[in-house]
Amino acid sequence: MGRGAQGEQDEEWVEEEGMEIEAEIEEGEGASVSGPLGLQFTGTTSLDVDQDASEWTNFKHFPVATQGVFRACFNKLAQQGRPEFTILLLGKNGVGKSSTVNHLIGERKQKVNPYGVSTIDKPTVITRSVPLPEPVTADVLGDPINLYPDFHLTLIDTPGLVIGDRIHEATLNTVAEIAKVEPIDAVLFVDRLDVYEVSALDREVFEAVSRVLGAEIWGNTVLCLTHGELEPAKGQTYADAVSARAEGIQGAIARYSGGTRPEFAVIENSSKCARNWSSERILPDGTVALPNLIQRVTEVGLGSQPYEYDSRGKSPDSRNKWMVPLVFAAQVLLKKFLFDKAVRQWDTYHGDEWGPKEQEFKDDKYIAKMKEAKREYIRRQKAKQEAK
Numbered sequence: 211m212g213r214g215a216q217g218e219q220d221e222e223w224v225e226e227e228g229m230e231i232e233a234e235i236e237e238g239e240g241a242s243v244s245g246p247l248g249l250q251f252t253g254t255t256s257l258d259v260d261q262d263a264s265e266w267t268n269f270k271h272f273p274v275a276t277q278g279v280f281r282a283c284f285n286k287l288a289q290q291g292r293p294e295f296t297i298l299l300l301g302k303n304g305v306g307k308s309s310t311v312n313h314l315i316g317e318r319k320q321k322v323n324p325y326g327v328s329t330i331d332k333p334t335v336i337t338r339s340v341p342l343p344e345p346v347t348a349d350v351l352g353d354p355i356n357l358y359p360d361f362h363l364t365l366i367d368t369p370g371l372v373i374g375d376r377i378h379e380a381t382l383n384t385v386a387e388i389a390k391v392e393p394i395d396a397v398l399f400v401d402r403l404d405v406y407e408v409s410a411l412d413r414e415v416f417e418a419v420s421r422v423l424g425a426e427i428w429g430n431t432v433l434c435l436t437h438g439e440l441e442p443a444k445g446q447t448y449a450d451a452v453s454a455r456a457e458g459i460q461g462a463i464a465r466y467s468g469g470t471r472p473e474f475a476v477i478e479n480s481s482k483c484a485r486n487w488s489s490e491r492i493l494p495d496g497t498v499a500l501p502n503l504i505q506r507v508t509e510v511g512l513g514s515q516p517y518e519y520d521s522r523g524k525s526p527d528s529r530n531k532w533m534v535p536l537v538f539a540a541q542v543l544l545k546k547f548l549f550d551k552a553v554r555q556w557d558t559y560h561g562d563e564w565g566p567k568e569q570e571f572k573d574d575k576y577i578a579k580m581k582e583a584k585r586e587y588i589r590r591q592k593a594k595q596e597a598k
């Protein structure tokens with residue numbers, strides 16, 4: 211086992227100065243979750259939806275160069291019909307999933323635990339949106355409509371996949387339920403760079419992910435290696451250390467993924483990390499970590515169809531059947547929250563064409579037309595891609 215075995219306390223981890231510290235998400239049994247539309251769920255829900263899903267106010271706090279790369283990626287995704295991009299984070303406990311979520315949105319949103327014990331007991335959905343520099347428009351029934359004025363990034367943080375030395379399959383089952391209603395564009399499978407071997411437990415995790423979610427999910431996956439500011443062992447270069455670790459994990463995954471070896475990206479979530487002239491965190495080999503991660507994620511997202519859970523041939527754990535009604539309630543919330551929000555946005559821009567603004571966005575005909583518009587747009591994008 212290398213330095214930094216799971217559970218070991220890390221160096222003090224200081225957050226970015228000037229970061230807004232947001233209210234913690236209510237959690238635990240009996241918490242009451244209130245959706246943006248005032249939908250109330252009381253009791254044990256199996257999903258947390260960020261209460262203030264909102265404008266990405268901290269986006270402007272990223273270094274300017276980083277903002278540029280993010281915008282370029284978001285624009286590319288929107289132009290390809292993926293203006294609502296969803297990233298799912300998976301991995302064992304304490305590997306840095308929540309820290310990576312915080313790093314990606316530039317907020318101290320998710321609780322981070324130095325002892326590697328999971329701080330969340332259910333998946334958490336966080337959405338942030340930024341206006342697109344070039345809004346995507348489409349011609350629908352003769353009218354040009356502004357389909358995507360904003361880009362929505364949704365991150366789904368999950369509890370660890372391991373409890374003690376056993377696989378926590380309930381997390382995977384909940385993820386499966388979420389992925390039935392929310393297509394996953396990319397998965398970040400998170401692990402630490404500074405661990406030197408792939409353990410038997412790691413292999414069990416890969417096996418469980420493939421069995422419950424389906425091996426195809428690895429085609430949407432980027433292997434995200436945290437603790438990137440690693441000092442290589444004597445006689446080893448940094449590049450050697452990184453490729454040894456990445457290849458070790460990729461090779462192990464390939465045995466359960468039908469041969470797919472996910473791309474990887476190294477990230478450093480500590481704010482003490484070295485920086486370049488424009489104050490972006492850089493890795494010892496000079497890679498600008500955060501832009502590199504978002505670029506890999508964009509490539510993998512665009513290179514594969516969004517992952518949607520399909521139960522055929524999979525064997526989720528039947529012990530968790532009782533969760534299904536709760537999960538369904540969560541699905542309603544998620545749908546309402548993501549879809550209605552998008553519709554409202556379109557409504558603000560185009561409410562006049564098919565009906566009154568504001569309150570009327572629930573009108574079925576209107577929603578059906580907007581859905582059709584979006585489907586049509588995606589069909590055309592796909593046709594364009596296939597023609598290439």
Ligand SMILES: Nc1nc2c(ncn2[C@@H]2O[C@H](COP(=O)(O)OP(=O)(O)O)[C@@H](O)[C@H]2O)c(=O)[nH]1
Binds near residue numbers: 221323438479
């Ligand atoms: N130095 C360093 N510490 C990290 C990094 N990522 C996470 N940590 C620390 O690792 C511990 C576990 O992180 P957390 O995000 O809670 O892991 P999770 O259980 O996978 O969500 C915390 O003490 C974090 O501060 C990283 O890239 N570098």
Ligand SMILES: [Mg+2]
Binds near residue numbers: 307321328368
């Ligand atoms: Mg966490």
